[in-house]
Amino acid sequence: MYAQPMNNSLNPLDSEAIRNDFSILKGESDLPLIYLDSAATSQTPDCVIEAMDAYYRTYNSNIHRGIYRISEEATAKHEEARQRIGRFINARRPSQIIFTRNTTESINLVAYSWGSANLREGDEILVTVMEHHSNLLPWQLLSQRTGAKLRFIEITDEGVLQLDGLDELLTERTKIVAMTHVSNVLGTVNPVQELIAAAHDVGAKVLIDGAQSVPHFNVDVQGLDCDFLAFSGHKMCGPTGIGILYGKSDLLEEMPPFLGGGSMIRSVQRESSTYADVPAKFEAGTPAIAEAIGLAAAVDYLNKVGLEAIFVHEQELLEYAHQKLNEIEDITIYGPKPRQKTGAITFNLEGIHPHDLAGVLDTVGVAVRAGHHCAQPLMQKYGVIATVRASFYLYNKLEEIDTLHDGLLKAQRMLTRRRR
Amino acid sequence: MYAQPMNNSLNPLDSEAIRNDFSILKGESDLPLIYLDSAATSQTPDCVIEAMDAYYRTYNSNIHRGIYRISEEATAKHEEARQRIGRFINARRPSQIIFTRNTTESINLVAYSWGSANLREGDEILVTVMEHHSNLLPWQLLSQRTGAKLRFIEITDEGVLQLDGLDELLTERTKIVAMTHVSNVLGTVNPVQELIAAAHDVGAKVLIDGAQSVPHFNVDVQGLDCDFLAFSGHKMCGPTGIGILYGKSDLLEEMPPFLGGGSMIRSVQRESSTYADVPAKFEAGTPAIAEAIGLAAAVDYLNKVGLEAIFVHEQELLEYAHQKLNEIEDITIYGPKPRQKTGAITFNLEGIHPHDLAGVLDTVGVAVRAGHHCAQPLMQKYGVIATVRASFYLYNKLEEIDTLHDGLLKAQRMLTRRRR
Amino acid sequence: MNIYEEDILDHYENPSNYGTLEDPDISYEEDNPLCGDQIRMDLQVEDGIITKLRFCGHGCTISLAAASMLTEEVKGKHLDEVKQLNKDDMLDMLGIPLGPVRLKCGLLALKVLKAGAYGLKCWPGEEDEETE
């Protein structure tokens, strides 16, 4: 699971100082921004914005094959970014880090390239009921292309994986297990390490959706021994437009290309071509250069603050949020208790539509997400259409949870009258 | 072809004033940057950088489904960007504009989605010998998946398409013609309008690779009647990490999805899903939000300067470049004369490796590209392995061509001694 | 301006024409899959004139208030007039600014009503606008 035990002698994170690193949190609008939607996208510290600006203002140029100063500088910075991001998740080699647009594209890359080459009718793909659509749709589409069958690990009412009977689901037919490390709705931290070992025992590969874990605690790909890990820059203080696919070298090397185009080739003839080595093989066309550089700056920033300190801070926010929200009448909180989860608290108030909760909260400056959170199978399991989710990150403060609490009471006063 | 006739009473473009819009061109390094590599990637005006900064610093948030102020603002700005970009190429509807990472991904999207659904063994895909790898590899891969055959339109020694005998190549078997509007190596402007009409006559669809045309002159998708148009933000004063696929609505609507994930769905069940309408169907996952907003700012900037003025300015630079470079002994210039082309001049000096030319030019501050320019079949046609390309854009000045010229003479002095 | 104006809350609390009709001439139902809001409209029509109508369903304040306001507006009108109603008319009735997400809520009732008046292919708010 996540890096435990937490070092309790750790310096607590100074969220006031951290907020100073984010222009958006210092905004001078009439209402302060109480941003509780970091699970959707995180805010971007100024140092990340500045790293990208520096690219555009001083060495903007296409990378690879450019024989002049700024292109050499851009190429070096781009590849250095790959190194730093690789180190962040403890990848053995930078060539295991493939730049994509986001988690979604990373997962699709695996489903198209590895999936189409390795899956046949009769094979099975194992996912969980709590997957984000981005870790479900690519496998649905793959299953339609190949005839492989999708199977699901259920969850308990508390929102943790139902692992009794796993033997039935995880068998020699299972070719890949695709599962989220952390639920974007419930915050549940899944026991991926154990599941990876169990999957390897039956010869299955494992893709971990790290969109909600990599930003929040130390994820060590060698420690976990996962075959693939996908995550997004924009959820970890980085820019939009960049995501990562990590893969084991032997897998990446034998996988066929996905997108064809410039930079992914070794040599091109009219009818056929040979392909470059990884990572270039999977990076066709001009990459998101500024964004890779921005993501490396974000990684540096997170390292500077310290992932452990961030994790401890989020646990504190979560505990307080559970305590305050539990005081509210007619609230249903979904998912496990703090300590078994991270990052988010998801709930509904009896008789009030989640849209209206979010709408009323917006009037007091609180930004939360209301909807199905791209997790309809999970919503179906709980028999709801939508929920409200408040999610936290390093810059949030306990006082913001008070405002959330008061905003929810305001919504109740306004909207819980005598509606049928 | 391109918007003709040029209005000659047009105010000439003030390249000194324009250079002031680009921080990178005002840099205070010892050597001025003489940037002649805009065909690889263009420089980014400050207004584009600032538009993205404003997103990150004041309304950074995930779009769609967010019920709070900054998310509503981000959503509105993102969709407004789609509108403005659509208007730039005269698309009828914003929903015809699909955001991708770059030209390469746009073309792959069509090859995977439209291609896999429509091509069979015995069908043919028609491309030209001057395609960028990004408009060749996706079709090679498609042909390997489907058994459809790739055919090639040859070029003449002058570097224009060989259209006698087109009847042989363009037949009822042709399902799609994929061709570049402008060659990234030779600058040749292809007669796409005529070819589109001819393709439609035999029932073929046409994808135009607009990577080198959309930045340089007015491309009107309704006027051309192309079925698809692909282009990249980073070649038209926009940021990295964003590209566009334009498609005709009926085609886009009937195409199956490409990447699966969040935002591209209407409703998700465990085993299967229904998909959102275009453009959402093709935009899985969190998009490159800042980059879309940046690209819209670039489009506004190009509109402000005026595409016609840019085109006229580039023609002037090209004429002068041809004149000056033709003065050099032992030079071979590839491709057609100015007036039949745009943007770039490609050449070799007898006995000097293109890498060395680029290397020596770098010592005098001139940035050019040396290599196969991701167009190996074209290099093979000319029997060379690499060339040097100087390419121009709105911020270049005639004097810069003098420096290019002098740099080439310097290279000759240094390197043409008595090498075998 | 706040989307939780008293007027909206009144309609949400005490909706007009809430319920169903026994034997409607037209009945149409639709949901917004993104948020699960669902509205059904039952109409009684004589010579093209809507003589009676009821709506039911579930949803947020905006979608329910919009439905309530819309039923008040169109009662006694000809179906041809209903076909002419557009997004701006509905926003005028609501009298509040709506962000892109809530717009879909605000237009759900109109969509259902127009779809009832004749087959409709796409959301009123999503009719593909021309770029110019």
Add this chain to the structure above:
Amino acid sequence: MNIYEEDILDHYENPSNYGTLEDPDISYEEDNPLCGDQIRMDLQVEDGIITKLRFCGHGCTISLAAASMLTEEVKGKHLDEVKQLNKDDMLDMLGIPLGPVRLKCGLLALKVLKAGAYGLKCWPGEEDEETE
């Protein structure tokens, strides 16, 4: 520091050990597909010692000068010593800083020589470095 140092140009102009051997013990050739540079190395070896060697091919100043310098360096050395040579050794011989593209030119000759000394899987400059 300029990559067109006199020393580089001298080697480019008057390369040492340019040519081929009649009956080499080891002969290996490789190209850099990105720029078309091509180098062949012919070696005569006695008891593991390189007694004679020649290179030929075509390429840019950097790849040819590197080849020339490298042949001077390894003549008379044992193949085991050749196997130990790495990127930094080659860069030391060249004595100039190289950007990422020219690095491939600068390392081509070394790649060919080492591939000759024993099978090599990847470019010397591209040996996957550890991230830490």
